[in-house]
Amino acid sequence: MTQIITTPNIDKPDDFYEQLLAIHEGLTKQQSDNVNASLILILANHIGDQKILSEALEMAKTTK
Amino acid sequence: MVDVRYNIAFKLYPYAQVKDQTADKPKRHKVVVIGGGPIGLATALDLGLKGIPVLLLDDHDGISMGSKAICFSKRALEIVDRLGCCDAMVDKGVVWNLGKVFHKDSKVYDFNLLAEKHHYRPAFINLQQPYFEKYIFEGIERAIENGAPIEIRGRNRLTSLVQHDDYVTLDVDTPDGQYQVEADWLIACDGASSPTRKMMGLGFEGRIFEDNFLIADVKMTADFPTERWFWFEPSFKGSGHSALLHKQPDNLWRIDFQLGWDIDREKELKPENIRARVDAMLGDKVDYELEWTSIYTFQCRRMEKFLHGRVIFAGDSAHQVSPFGARGANSGIQDVDNLAWKLQLVIEGKAPKSLLNSYSEERVAAANENISNSTRATDFITPKSDISKTFRNSVLKLAKQYEFARPLVNSGRLSLPAIYDGSSLNSADTTNLPDRTRAGAPITDAPLADGWLLHQLTNGFYLMCIDAKAPNNLKINGIDINTLTLSSKDHPILAERYLGDAKSAIYLIRPDQHVAARWYEYNADEITKALKIASNNNGKAL
Numbered sequence: 001m002t003q004i005i006t007t008p009n010i011d012k013p014d015d016f017y018e019q020l021l022a023i024h025e026g027l028t029k030q031q032s033d034n035v036n037a038s039l040i041l042i043l044a045n046h047i048g049d050q051k052i053l054s055e056a057l058e059m060a061k062t063t064k
Numbered sequence: 065m066v067d068v069r070y071n072i073a074f075k076l077y078p079y080a081q082v083k084d085q086t087a088d089k090p091k092r093h094k095v096v097v098i099g100g101g102p103i104g105l106a107t108a109l110d111l112g113l114k115g116i117p118v119l120l121l122d123d124h125d126g127i128s129m130g131s132k133a134i135c136f137s138k139r140a141l142e143i144v145d146r147l148g149c150c151d152a153m154v155d156k157g158v159v160w161n162l163g164k165v166f167h168k169d170s171k172v173y174d175f176n177l178l179a180e181k182h183h184y185r186p187a188f189i190n191l192q193q194p195y196f197e198k199y200i201f202e203g204i205e206r207a208i209e210n211g212a213p214i215e216i217r218g219r220n221r222l223t224s225l226v227q228h229d230d231y232v233t234l235d236v237d238t239p240d241g242q243y244q245v246e247a248d249w250l251i252a253c254d255g256a257s258s259p260t261r262k263m264m265g266l267g268f269e270g271r272i273f274e275d276n277f278l279i280a281d282v283k284m285t286a287d288f289p290t291e292r293w294f295w296f297e298p299s300f301k302g303s304g305h306s307a308l309l310h311k312q313p314d315n316l317w318r319i320d321f322q323l324g325w326d327i328d329r330e331k332e333l334k335p336e337n338i339r340a341r342v343d344a345m346l347g348d349k350v351d352y353e354l355e356w357t358s359i360y361t362f363q364c365r366r367m368e369k370f371l372h373g374r375v376i377f378a379g380d381s382a383h384q385v386s387p388f389g390a391r392g393a394n395s396g397i398q399d400v401d402n403l404a405w406k407l408q409l410v411i412e413g414k415a416p417k418s419l420l421n422s423y424s425e426e427r428v429a430a431a432n433e434n435i436s437n438s439t440r441a442t443d444f445i446t447p448k449s450d451i452s453k454t455f456r457n458s459v460l461k462l463a464k465q466y467e468f469a470r471p472l473v474n475s476g477r478l479s480l481p482a483i484y485d486g487s488s489l490n491s492a493d494t495t496n497l498p499d500r501t502r503a504g505a506p507i508t509d510a511p512l513a514d515g516w517l518l519h520q521l522t523n524g525f526y527l528m529c530i531d532a533k534a535p536n537n538l539k540i541n542g543i544d545i546n547t548l549t550l551s552s553k554d555h556p557i558l559a560e561r562y563l564g565d566a567k568s569a570i571y572l573i574r575p576d577q578h579v580a581a582r583w584y585e586y587n588a589d590e591i592t593k594a595l596k597i598a599s600n601n602n603g604k605a606l
Contacts, residue, residue: 033451037458045468 004055066123066219066237073194075126076201079219085243090233093119094411096247098222098260100124102133102193103379103396104253105200109147110404112207112214116411119245121236125218127201130356131192131281134312135390139481139506140397141185146522146577149203150185153196157189158311163292165473167460169299173470174291177478182557183509184516187478190312192281193393225250225263227373249407250375253396256363258381264372270365271439273386274325275446278304278359280338282317284352294475296445296460300344306445306475307345316355319345322446329359362386364439366431370399370424378403383431388441388476391434398482399427405524405575409599414542419600422489430482437477444474481506484578491572491581491594498564507577510558512550517558520548524575525598527591530558532568534586540595545572574598 010016024032044053077100084091095111097104100122111118136153144150164174179187208214223242224235232250236243252260261268293309300307308320321341323332331337338357346352366383370376379396403423409415447453462469484490484504493503500508510517520526525545527534531552538545552559563569572581572594581594596602 030454033454034458034461037451037455038462041455041458041462041469041472 002049002052004052004059006059066221066239068124070124071129072124072126073129074198074201076198077122077216077218078125079217079239081238081240082217084245085238085240087243090244090246092231092246092248093117094247095119095249095251095407096121096232096234096245097251097253099252099254099379099381100127100197100216100218101253101255101379102197102200102393103400104251105197105204106144106147106397106400107251107253107378107404108214108216109149109200109204109207109212110400111407112204112212113147114404114408115213116408117213118215119247120214120216121220121222121234122216122218123221127194127197129194130358131194131279131312131316131318133193133196133387133390133393134190134310134318135394135479136189136191136196137390137394137479137481138179138183138185138187139479140394141189142506142509142518142577143397143401144200144203145185145518146401147200147203148206149199152199152202153191154186154189156195156199156313157191158290158313159186159189160290160292160311161187162289163294165460165463165475166293166295166298167457167464168295168297170464172296172460172463172473175470182511184511184518185509188390190310190318192312192314192316195313196393222254222260222263225260225375227264227375230374232374248374248411251403252375252377252381253379254381256380256384258377260375261367261377261381264375266367266372268365268367268384270363270384270435272363272365273361273442273446276323276325276327276329276332276359276361277387278321278323278332278338278341279357280319280321280342280354281312281356282319282342282352283315283355284317284346284350285315286346286350286352288317296456296475298345302341302344308475309345317352323359327359333357333359362442364435364442366428366435370427371420376403376407376420376423378427382427383434385434385438386442388445389434389438390476390479391438394479395430395434395482398430399423401576402427408575409543409601415599415601422487422600426482426484426487426489429484429486433482434479441474441476445476489574489580489598489600491590491597493582495566495569495582495584496564497566497569497582497584498561501562501571501579501582503579503581505579507573507579508561510555510561512558513554518577521573521577525580525595526571526573528562528571528573529586530555530562530569530571532570532585534570534591538591540592541599541601543595543599543601545591545595572598 095118097120108118108120161177165172221237226233295307298307304322306322310318370382378399385391459472490503527547529549536547580598
């Protein structure tokens with residue numbers, strides 16, 4: 001059974017994080033929200049598995 | 065006094081005095097149906113065709129004006145087909161497959177319903193509700209000619225009722241004053257604001273959506289295609305947050321505008337204000353007439369259970385959904401389908417009263433599914449928070465460019481028939497036969513050598529044997545079971561849908577064309593057991 005990965009899995013974490021911030025540069029709050037929403041949808045589709053998505057949503061919820 | 069609450073499109077059953085009104089004591093009827101809408105009429109017809117005497121009381125003398133429900137789904141059509149009323153509907157109705165979704169002034173994508181092939185009836189037709197009702201009424205007239213015990217009394221309004229252990233006393237108002245009748249069973253098909261439900265003080269809980277929708281049905285000969293067009297945040301002036309354009313017969317077009325919560329109803333309903341919105345949508349050059357207009361708000365809610373002693377609720381009186389997804393009238397027709405055969409068995413003494421609990425059980429589950437679907441569509445169309453609007457608009461932006469986001473766009477989902485998974489009438493399934501035809505599922509139609517499968521399953525319980533043998537004329541606990549024997553060789557589509565990889569199969573099918581049980585081969589004991597489960601009758605004296 002596949003489970004959500006909670007150990008480090010990103011090849012180049014610093015590169016990814018830099019790019020994540022970069023795409024938001026110069027955007028208004030609403031534009032940033034739009035970009036984030038699209039990013040979530042794109043990644044969710046890539047993952048696809050409802051069980052993993054559900055676990056990810058629950059994990060995220062705890063950080064509110 | 066029987067107040068006139070609305071205008072009549074077709075006057076069908078004018079008031080006439082009957083003997084019951086001057087009888088010394090109240091006449092007892094087997095079944096009384098309250099309400100002459102699509103659900104009440106279909107209930108009367110289904111019971112009447114089964115030979116159960118039924119009296120329908122309606123406080124008007126015909127069918128109400130206004131298109132109201134316009135989308136009828138395949139399963140509802142198959143049910144009215146069993147009642148002999150479907151051909152006229154499909155002949156008159158508009159069959160459609162194509163839809164377009166717009167965001168502001170640009171197209172997000174278009175879709176084709178691509179209905180599965182090899183079904184007799186189309187996935188959907190558009191037909192204004194008064195026609196749907198009229199064709200069922202004509203079915204009632206034909207049934208009466210052939211001896212079906214159906215009576216309709218116009219301008220007879222239920223004003224109060226008293227429940228006893230095994231019957232109900234009804235006070236009925238007419239233009240000639242009050243009278244009383246009694247009913248062994250009362251079926252309330254009197255709509256979302258059901259007076260019967262209110263008289264009984266029963267709850268109707270759920271969610272109210274803070275939004276107003278303006279409907280304008282316009283008559284025009286303009287050359288718009290037969291497609292469903294839906295706009296999110298349309299750019300044409302005054303259209304509100306969403307808009308819909310959908311074709312009906314008689315050159316009529318349904319237009320819906322989502323106006324928001326704080327509106328001045330009277331002002332918005334003024335013809336000149338409606339025309340301003342429609343002009344902006346269709347363009348100034350288009351000639352049209354306003355045929356019917358209305359402003360509605362909506363709720364998603366249901367009764368806790370649909371059976372209360374001798375009173376049974378069906379259709380909108382029992383459950384109400386938003387219009388997105390065509391799950392109102394379509395689910396009401398499935399209520400009728402589910403209820404009629406059960407009530408017949410109970411009245412004929414072939415099943416215990418407890419069988420009717422399964423009506424409530426199965427149709428409450430279906431209502432939950434419909435409410436969930438309709439709520440999801442509504443939450444997409446009318447986002448309730450900033451973040452839900454952000455997600456909604458991101459979905460629309462992505463959908464324009466990327467196919468993956470299109471399944472997330474929700475302007476109303478296709479109304480699919482309920483599958484009664486987990487129903488107490490289902491027998492355990494130990495086969496690996498196809499999932500779609502499991503116990504609880506409605507029969508999927510299939511072409512036969514000389515006709516269609518569903519047309520063979522219109523009169524009670526059936527044992528469908530594919531490449532398997534079973535005795536003819538089985539009778540268990542007084543219930544007849546018809547045998548239908550078919551070969552996979554002559555029927556490849558049937559084999560695909562009902563056998564899968566198996567060599568043979570036997571299906572026990574309920575009178576509402578839902579699967580009750582299935583096996584690979586004939587086994588008398590198993591079939592007896594399954595029929596007892598499906599009729600809630602363990603064989604003891606009732």
